[in-house]
Structures are given as C-alpha cells and as structure tokens.
Amino acid sequence: MASLVDMQNVSHAFGKSRSDLILDKINLSINEHEFVGVVGPSGCGKSALLRIIIGLTKPTDGAVYYRGEKVEDICKGMSMVFQTFALFPWLTVFENIELGLQGKSFSKSEKRARVLKIIEFMGLSGFEEAYPRELSRGMKQRVGLARGLIPDPELILMDEPFSSLDALTATHLREEVLDLWLDPSVAPEAVIMVTHNVEEAVYMADRIVILTSRPGKIAKELEVTLPRPRDLRSNELYKIVDEITGFIA
Amino acid sequence: MLALPRAHVGQMIGLLEVLEDFKGRVDVAKVADDLILELDDLLPAVDAAELLSFIEVDSGDLILKETGREFLSKGPKVRKKLLNKYVANLESFKKIINFIRNQENCEVSKEELLDLLKGEVADFDVESDFSWIIEWGRDSLLLKYDSDNDKIRA
Numbered sequence: 437m438a439s440l441v442d443m444q445n446v447s448h449a450f451g452k453s454r455s456d457l458i459l460d461k462i463n464l465s466i467n468e469h470e471f472v473g474v475v476g477p478s479g480c481g482k483s484a485l486l487r488i489i490i491g492l493t494k495p496t497d498g499a500v501y502y503r504g505e506k507v508e509d510i511c512k513g514m515s516m517v518f519q520t521f522a523l524f525p526w527l528t529v530f531e532n533i534e535l536g537l538q539g540k541s542f543s544k545s546e547k548r549a550r551v552l553k554i555i556e557f558m559g560l561s562g563f564e565e566a567y568p569r570e571l572s573r574g575m576k577q578r579v580g581l582a583r584g585l586i587p588d589p590e591l592i593l594m595d596e597p598f599s600s601l602d603a604l605t606a607t608h609l610r611e612e613v614l615d616l617w618l619d620p621s622v623a624p625e626a627v628i629m630v631t632h633n634v635e636e637a638v639y640m641a642d643r644i645v646i647l648t649s650r651p652g653k654i655a656k657e658l659e660v661t662l663p664r665p666r667d668l669r670s671n672e673l674y675k676i677v678d679e680i681t682g683f684i685a
Numbered sequence: 686m687l688a689l690p691r692a693h694v695g696q697m698i699g700l701l702e703v704l705e706d707f708k709g710r711v712d713v714a715k716v717a718d719d720l721i722l723e724l725d726d727l728l729p730a731v732d733a734a735e736l737l738s739f740i741e742v743d744s745g746d747l748i749l750k751e752t753g754r755e756f757l758s759k760g761p762k763v764r765k766k767l768l769n770k771y772v773a774n775l776e777s778f779k780k781i782i783n784f785i786r787n788q789e790n791c792e793v794s795k796e797e798l799l800d801l802l803k804g805e806v807a808d809f810d811v812e813s814d815f816s817w818i819i820e821w822g823r824d825s826l827l828l829k830y831d832s833d834n835d836k837i838r839a
Contacts, residue, residue: 556761556762557761558761559761559764559765561761561762561765561826562765562823562824562825562826562829563823563824565829565830565831566823566830566832567832570816570819570820570832572693572694572695572696572820574693574694574695574696575693575695602696602722602726603699603720603721603722604692604695604696604697604699604700604703604720604722604727604730605693605695605696605699606699607699607702607703607720608695608696608698608699608702609695609699611702615760667706668706669706669719
C-alpha cells in the first residue's frame, strides 16, 4: 500500500512555549484505500491533528508529507468536514456546495453540472435553493459532505462529523458515508475521521489510532478486520470497543 | 390534527435502519434504550414511518414492512421517487398539492397556504407544521419553496 500522508515527528504547542504541548511526536501514515479512525479523550489534540494534516495549522515541530511533498499550505488534495458543518448562512445549498470548486478551472456550466450531480448523489435534490437555516442538522451535514466531496479530494478529513446529530440521524448518515466509501465512483483514496465515539470508529474504520490525553501521543494502533457490513451490536465488535475503551480510560 | 410526518426525513430513515439491524421486529422501548433516546424523542420518527406505511406498530413492537425494506435497499435517487409516491398519497399533501395546482402558475404564497390550512384544521401549529410540509415536500420533490419571496410551487 502506498502511503498518502506521512506525519513525521509532529509536535504541536499552543503559542510558543513547549510546555503547552498538545501533540507530542506523532508519527502516522495514512495509506491509500484506508479508512482511519482517530479516537481519544477530549483534549487529546484530535482536531489539531486534522488541522495540521490539511495544512490549516503549522506544527511547532516536525512535518507532514503528502505524496512525498511537504505540506506548507492548505493542501489541495484534501477536504475537511466539520462537526458544526461550517456552512455560510447567506448562501443556498447549491452555492455552499459550489464553494468546494473554488479555484478549479471549470466553465460555469460544467461547475453547475458537477454541483447538481453531487446534490443528487447526496440526496439533496429538492433543497438546491434552501438556506442552511431551513435545513435539519442531518441535511446540513450532507451539504458539508457534498462540499467536501465535490473537488474530488484524495483524502477526506472528518472532525466529529456525527457528534452534533441526534442518534437516529447519526445512524442514517453513518450508513450514507459507508455507502459512499464503498462506491468507487465517488470514494476518496482515504478517509481520516476523528471521533470520541469508540463504537462509531470500530463500526466504520479499517484502522484505529488511539491518542492519549495532554499531550496527545499515539498510545496504540489497531487494525479492524471485521468484514463489512458490520453489525454494530455484535459481540466481535463489542470486544474491540471494550479493548479500546480500556486503553483510553 | 393534520396527518403529517413530524420528524426529519433522516431520522425516519435512521429508524428504519435500526429496525433492519434488529431483523425487522423490535420493542420500541428497546430501540430507545439502544439509541440512548427518550421514548418521546423517538416517537415522532415512529409516527412518520407508520404514516408513510414503512412500518407497522403492534402492541409496542415496531415491525419493518416490505415497503420499508424496499425503500432501504435503494439509493438516494430511487428513495426520492418512492418518497414522492408515498408522500403524495397522504391526505394532507393531496389537499395542499391540489390547492397549489389550481392556482395560476401552480404557485401560492406562504400566507395563502397557511390560510387554507388554518381554515381546514383547528389546531394547526402554523410555523412548525409549515416547516414540516416544506421539508417533506422538498425532499420528495413534490414542492418547491423559495424563502426569498415566500412562494411555494407544486
């Protein structure tokens, strides 16, 4: 497996002082065709990790390489999906998604065709002209996902994508994301998802990275080899959840 | 009370998925327990799924019907087609769509629609029911709503 992203000795501190370390010497690779789940207690620097990978935050120490090249700026091959959706309230669903194509040299009509295609794919047809305030949280996150997918990224980074949804909506959207992951026509090369929900991580990911708290250090990595579709309520899955929970607690 | 689905579409689909995980039949209290939800927070999705004939409720058990299974087996595009069919069959939506299609340009204002519904239904909760009508109408591609000028089309 070729690696898509390599984090080498990445440490990060708030401000300039090394005493406020939030990530400590992280060495992590994301491979092609891999869904990686990152779990850990709150305050373990999970979100900072994603921001550093995509190039939104410069690490205090160490470096991130994307296909062998050092990430110095926001990385074009990656998209981020946020916990709180990060939609522009004054733009419609169509316009919010179209933002994902910013900087791409498509003609206006091609942009429109691409936006409409992803709208249909994400089950957002009928909501093209709606504003975020008119949408349920589940629908808002679909817009967030559509905007992340439309530039055709190689890596999607998801920061607690289901944690601000109610349990039923989260159930449904997890299935949608897995369907998407298993559909070669749209799936990115890799996904990295940060979550505090261990069951969710084991249900969805191929590999789990467990971070310790303050500073965040990789405590353990674990392959999840359960066949898909997985059963969230099976003993096999529960055993893995138990093992991980033991590590975090 | 107007017979409307009063849960989000995604919540109803989530419920159908949970029922499928439980092999198509499970006690409603067990679902609430499994999802760590209050029963009261689960019931709107149950009512919506029952109203659209995707599930049956039998002495506290939720039973996934064949129509529900078929719906779950489809991708987003076909699901919308099925929703279109089932939502259009609800008495409430029949009335609304009929009313709109009988207007010039098949278009009414929000005010006109609210007046119709207030006249027909005693306890019509204007703002909340209006947003359920718009959400399900949009999702099933039965209604178009432009909130910039408050026009609804069917």
